[in-house]
Amino acid sequence: MYDFVVVGAGPAGSRFARSAAEAGRDVLVLESGEIGRPLACSGHVSLDIWDFLPGEGDRRESSESRAVNDERSESSAASAHDDLFQNDIYGARFHLGGADSEAHTFYKDEPVSNAIDRVGLDKTLAECAEQAGAEVRDGYTVTDVDEKPGRVEVTAKGPDGVESFECRIVAGADGPRSRVRQEVGLPDPEELLHGVLGFDFEPDDEDYVDVHLTVPRFFAWRIPRGEAGVEYGLAVAPGDDAPGRFEELLEDYDVELDERCSGAIPIGPPERTVGKRSFLVGDAAAQTKPFTGGGIIYGMRAADIAAREIDPEQPATLENYETAWREELASEQRLGKLIRAGYSMPKPIQKAGMKAFSGEIGVHMDRPTSLFSKAQLRALLSWN
Template sequence: MEHFDAVVAGAGPAGSTAALELARAGLKVLLLEAKRFPRPKLCGGALSARSVKELGLKELHPVYGGLLSFPGREPVKRLRSSPVAYTVPRERLDAFLARKAAEAGAELREGVKLEGFTQSSSRLEVLTSKGKVSCSFLVGAEGFYSKTARLLGYGRRKFYRSVELELELEEPPTERLVFIELGRVSRGYLWLFPWGGGRFVLGVASTGRENLREVLASFLKGLKLKRAGRLRGWFIPYAEGKKDLFLGKGRVLLAGDAGNFVDPLLGEGISYARESGRLCALSVVKSPDEPVRLYGKLVEPTAKEFFWAGLLAKLAYRFQRAAFSLGELYLEAFLDLLEGKKSYEQLFKEGLKDFLKELFRSYLFRW
């Protein structure tokens, strides 16, 4: 039976980053991808400015600010002189990251998926759609429907429902801004992200029970479409602290959406996927006897950010009108977050007093 030091299931941002770092450390790595590149992938494709410094991908579309909207209210716009974020279609990003992992020495097998595994104290046997291999470590990075996570006994509890489509507009807005709208759904938001070249991605995500396809259809009535792709739905897991993260067990670790490494406020997961993949690899290399234990320590700063982001999400999505009334203040703060100038903890503590004042004012004038 063919043996590898590590097998990584899933060649998205998390899996490819884990494979890249493991290969760079000198390990013999097998990277499995169920589909073949380039493959379509549902995602807004937004990357914060702080997360792209070491990426090396040139085909990124720069975003310089944001426009925050609420039905029936005048939108709020903020624009900066340098990019605060970048967007890129996931089929392009994922193919690029998988290629980087292969160039570093990982063996990439496309059209091959993990179907099961057995684990002992010293090794694993991994069953794939193309036969069996053995390995010393396994990283599960297959996304929301991760087979690895399910086989370890994990079950999803917290997630957004989302629908999205790619489109081109007859009268496109500026491609320098991301558009965010509150008030369309009870617990979530609607977005329109520019991909460059006249392409946009429109989506909505919510933890509520709205018919999201009807929400998007209603919004589309106000746009002059040149071309629209197929409407597709998917789920976005998230964590509100370390208790919600799926780290793994024994010689098996989980990264990216498979481990719930997604921001609970914005649903941003690409940068956290790459970071969790990197930390998986580091845990295997530095602590081969107890990789999950070290992994748990290394992800604590991320878990802390998710905790504060979760508190912000509870306030912003429960009281969306009050949140929008502080649009100028919060839009500036979130641009600082995207640029890496502020943390979620800072945003929460600095904005709580103003939010409570606005919440009190808005409810006072209802009576």
């Protein structure tokens, strides 16, 4: 019997598998298709991403486990940044209209974020989980999760037919439309937006992303990705015309895309994320930023909390995880929700706010609470 079966090998699932395996747990990860595919998530991330990848920046890895893994991770430690990095981003240009509209620029003199290879990120994190001792299998679609006294039975359709796996705890890291969440009867996120992405492979190493507050209740974006090209995207509320609005964005930029994809973006955590012998992590738990929809870093922070708090032989410790991850992310998510409300304010108020605050910033893109930091205060004072 496994200690944990993790359903989903995205960033949150693979990060939990790695952290749990490093803690001595017996972990199986099941991914429904090819790891990293189909792509349905932006590759624009804060610099914190490198803390979760092999190398000196991985401060979350214990010195003991690092010593164990030094030999087998040496090559990946040297290459993770080079393999995944695409472009440095120094700030954002905010528009209330299209591509040619007035831009309000927010910037730093050093990179604030990176564009990365999003598919490569999933593959690298899954490899990290395997190196830590987790068993990772792709091509396994989970069809049933049954919480029984003393164990959980997970049924999946794999390359060789239907198989069943027993574990003490099952982790639902299987995205916005989580099958685990459905099977164990946990509630849905507050909201599922419809996100659309597209890629132009013409190289672009520009320093700024473009954000357009032209989509009701959310926004559209353009992200330069260096030699990998440019990412375009937007998200809309259910029932809105995502394809039509996306075509308008592309026409505005006069661009034809080489690749497209789409997916759901969960906003607002459900009332509960733990069951009798189950828990949700990452997008399945809507551990995302309400003002951007991004959840890579939040999900991996929650994954580390799960590995720390949950004892597979003591299901009652699931409640420790429920409490701890909410305490970790609550302030950021609450403030992020208020920031998102600004997207729907009347245009004159938006314009006045942007003029007042555009310029050098001291804000961390994953931490809305940094709006009240000393760094941001210094940036505000420097404008005078």
